[in-house]
Amino acid sequence: MSDAPTETPDAPDAPAEEAPVAVQESTPVESDPVREAIVTQLSGAFGDAIIDSHIARGDLWVRVANDKWAEVVAFCKATLGFRFFDFLGGMDWLNNTNLSGEKVWDPDAEKAIPADMSTGYAGGDSRFQVLCRLFNVDTHMGITLKVDLTADAPTVATISHVFAGADWHERETWEMYGFNFDGHPGLRHLYLPGSFEGFPLRKDFPLLAREIKPWPGLVDKEPMPGEEADEEEVPE
Amino acid sequence: MSLVESGRSPKALTWLLNYGRKRSLWAYQWGLACCAIEMASVYVSPRFDVMRLGVIPFPASARQADLLIISGTVTDKMAPPIRRLYEQMPDPKYVISMGSCANCGGPYWDSYSVTKGVDQIIPVDVYVPGCPPRPEALLEGIVLLQQRIQNEDPAERWRGEPIIVGGGVIS
Amino acid sequence: MTVTETASEWQKAAYIAGQAADARVNVELETEGMTLNIGPQHPATHGTLRIVVRLDGEQVLWADPVPGYMHRGYEKLCEVRKYPQVTTLINRIDWLSSFANEVPFILAAEELLGVEAPPRAQYIRTILFEMARLANITLFLGDMGAQLGAVTPVFYAFRDREHVLDMIESATGGRFHPNFDRVGGIKDDLPKGWIAEAKDVMERVRVFCDQMDQLLVGNEIFQTRTRGIGVVPSAVALDYGLSGANLRASGVDWDLRRDDPTIPMAWKHADFKVWTHPDGDSFARYWVRLQETRESTKIIDQLLDDLPAGPIMTKVPRIIKIPEGEAYVQTENPLGVMGYYVVSKGDLGPFRVKIRTPSFNNISIAPWILRGVYVPDVITILASLYFILGDIDR
Numbered sequence: 001m002s003d004a005p006t007e008t009p010d011a012p013d014a015p016a017e018e019a020p021v022a023v024q025e026s027t028p029v030e031s032d033p034v035r036e037a038i039v040t041q042l043s044g045a046f047g048d049a050i051i052d053s054h055i056a057r058g059d060l061w062v063r064v065a066n067d068k069w070a071e072v073v074a075f076c077k078a079t080l081g082f083r084f085f086d087f088l089g090g091m092d093w094l095n096n097t098n099l100s101g102e103k104v105w106d107p108d109a110e111k112a113i114p115a116d117m118s119t120g121y122a123g124g125d126s127r128f129q130v131l132c133r134l135f136n137v138d139t140h141m142g143i144t145l146k147v148d149l150t151a152d153a154p155t156v157a158t159i160s161h162v163f164a165g166a167d168w169h170e171r172e173t174w175e176m177y178g179f180n181f182d183g184h185p186g187l188r189h190l191y192l193p194g195s196f197e198g199f200p201l202r203k204d205f206p207l208l209a210r211e212i213k214p215w216p217g218l219v220d221k222e223p224m225p226g227e228e229a230d231e232e233e234v235p236e
Numbered sequence: 237m238s239l240v241e242s243g244r245s246p247k248a249l250t251w252l253l254n255y256g257r258k259r260s261l262w263a264y265q266w267g268l269a270c271c272a273i274e275m276a277s278v279y280v281s282p283r284f285d286v287m288r289l290g291v292i293p294f295p296a297s298a299r300q301a302d303l304l305i306i307s308g309t310v311t312d313k314m315a316p317p318i319r320r321l322y323e324q325m326p327d328p329k330y331v332i333s334m335g336s337c338a339n340c341g342g343p344y345w346d347s348y349s350v351t352k353g354v355d356q357i358i359p360v361d362v363y364v365p366g367c368p369p370r371p372e373a374l375l376e377g378i379v380l381l382q383q384r385i386q387n388e389d390p391a392e393r394w395r396g397e398p399i400i401v402g403g404g405v406i407s
Numbered sequence: 408m409t410v411t412e413t414a415s416e417w418q419k420a421a422y423i424a425g426q427a428a429d430a431r432v433n434v435e436l437e438t439e440g441m442t443l444n445i446g447p448q449h450p451a452t453h454g455t456l457r458i459v460v461r462l463d464g465e466q467v468l469w470a471d472p473v474p475g476y477m478h479r480g481y482e483k484l485c486e487v488r489k490y491p492q493v494t495t496l497i498n499r500i501d502w503l504s505s506f507a508n509e510v511p512f513i514l515a516a517e518e519l520l521g522v523e524a525p526p527r528a529q530y531i532r533t534i535l536f537e538m539a540r541l542a543n544i545t546l547f548l549g550d551m552g553a554q555l556g557a558v559t560p561v562f563y564a565f566r567d568r569e570h571v572l573d574m575i576e577s578a579t580g581g582r583f584h585p586n587f588d589r590v591g592g593i594k595d596d597l598p599k600g601w602i603a604e605a606k607d608v609m610e611r612v613r614v615f616c617d618q619m620d621q622l623l624v625g626n627e628i629f630q631t632r633t634r635g636i637g638v639v640p641s642a643v644a645l646d647y648g649l650s651g652a653n654l655r656a657s658g659v660d661w662d663l664r665r666d667d668p669t670i671p672m673a674w675k676h677a678d679f680k681v682w683t684h685p686d687g688d689s690f691a692r693y694w695v696r697l698q699e700t701r702e703s704t705k706i707i708d709q710l711l712d713d714l715p716a717g718p719i720m721t722k723v724p725r726i727i728k729i730p731e732g733e734a735y736v737q738t739e740n741p742l743g744v745m746g747y748y749v750v751s752k753g754d755l756g757p758f759r760v761k762i763r764t765p766s767f768n769n770i771s772i773a774p775w776i777l778r779g780v781y782v783p784d785v786i787t788i789l790a791s792l793y794f795i796l797g798d799i800d801r
Contacts, residue, residue, distance in 0.1 A: 058669055083642075087746070089748065089761040137645065164775065192478065207348060269477060270584070273502060273583070280561055282562060
């Protein structure tokens, strides 16, 4: 399937411009006192365990020390009123541009962190992170909590006793990333058959089908009517 | 039925038997993914109404079904149950593979958990392309299958090239 | 404060409720336990959910849902697709309301890119979003009857759903999976004569709602089978992350369409009521969805009336490259709160997409809610929680 025409604006006179992205994300200068107060409250209660925070576009990210993870989540629920459990998921910051690389997933391979690895909002020291999103249904505010996990033995405390809904999310994250959740009542396979090897959402897990067969989007690319063959389309 | 099996049955009798079989196909409800809703439209929507073709979508189990419509994505976890239920169906049995996912993996062609085509685990008689195919496409697939059943020689069960609705190649 | 102290009062309550259920079972006749395997192929499971239930007589001791028979690896596949290609894929998560799946992802991409769709595009998006809701919820309204043994509502649902699908098809070209949303707007404008036709269809859907009201809601058998069955208290619902009508049926008055004015969609221009129900049982969930369908038709009517003129696409670069950043956008989808956590590293495709699907959370309450209920109620409760398999398994 071709993806060439999808970005074109509908107006026929719109030239196919190749100008660099004109609209840059405006730096959020306006202060957000409500969310800053939340960060202050968290820092007051946990001190150094609140490593970093980031406020942008009306949203809040907080990075928490690994050993205080469950306590911070419980505090958010009980004291800050984030009672709605949104999701819990993993994150692998490994920079793997060629996801379909030839390397077959090898659990014993060296887990070197490349120098150009960048972590997102509120930073990160390690390749692996766990994100947890909570929501306050009274003030209609969300918070994303992050925690670093070490690359060689990724482990974090479970929060399934704080939010019962986290049970399945932790099972999923365990299955997809191989993270261990300390104290979880039963880390069993949720999605994949028990014989599945590897952790599919890790960045070094290759999609074997892409190695055998080229991406079909590159093969049957068609130019639009009245248009020269599209050559500026950048492949994967 | 030994007459039929020996292949010496009169032509008229063969025609009658085939006619009976094609007009009373019991289709097992096998809803897998998006296509299941289009299949359900064919089954229960008054606009499409497959029963006017003599297809009855209410067998209680696979053991009473003649036709299996694989409607949707077949995952590696789902493949063993499909194989098992197919084996439970009595002969002669027919399989319609509905939608791109069942045909060849479709949009999940590079997924780590999707079986790239149900024909890897069971033989398929009719392929219906589309993502999902419109109910009309499935109806055409059923009609084509019925034509094939009508012309079938019961003595040696047909095992030829599958039909692809609308022509084309399944890669 | 220690963790054990905060270990959710409702966890304890759930444990006590479970103990009570066990006690109830034990004082009655001694029966031999039995493990019943429902699925993975079962008409009552909307697809391929497998549930292992341990029974004592007619009562469920514990239930363990086994999802994953429809797991297609969306989060991994999104990492190897470009932004315009991702919408093709995520159409198929909740296949009954495909357009609604695209919207939060596109909104997240727009937020990272720093653009906003023009007003007309926002209106058309919202209209199609609500149409997707109708296409989804009408099926539930009929199917719930089928799970209780009343087959007629299903035929009605499929009959009237076709009209909604026709409208979606004539506007987008796709009957099921429109793939109509673009970063910065939508693909096409509405066709001529669409508005009048859409209003007719809304009238039909309202008639359908009245029919369901008479056929099911007022039906004594329906009420007996659903009232007081599968009660979810509001705190438990929040704990498990239930959302949408499941949450509102438990009395939590929270609807992102009304409560989040920062979402660049046209809901804030429409006047509608968010219905809640205090009971939290199967009946409440059905009733809330029925009212929501009516409100949805009203929203579409109002938005069609004040559809603004103007462009449908804002100026975006031809090749979409999203600047580095993270964004989480959630919207009130037919099944509940659906959100996309999009992480971009400035490439043509997203670096990571975490998909928060409503059904996953909605069905994760099943082990809690199914404790101590009778076998026939298992089907009713699961039907009333309303899940789509693709939405659980992704």
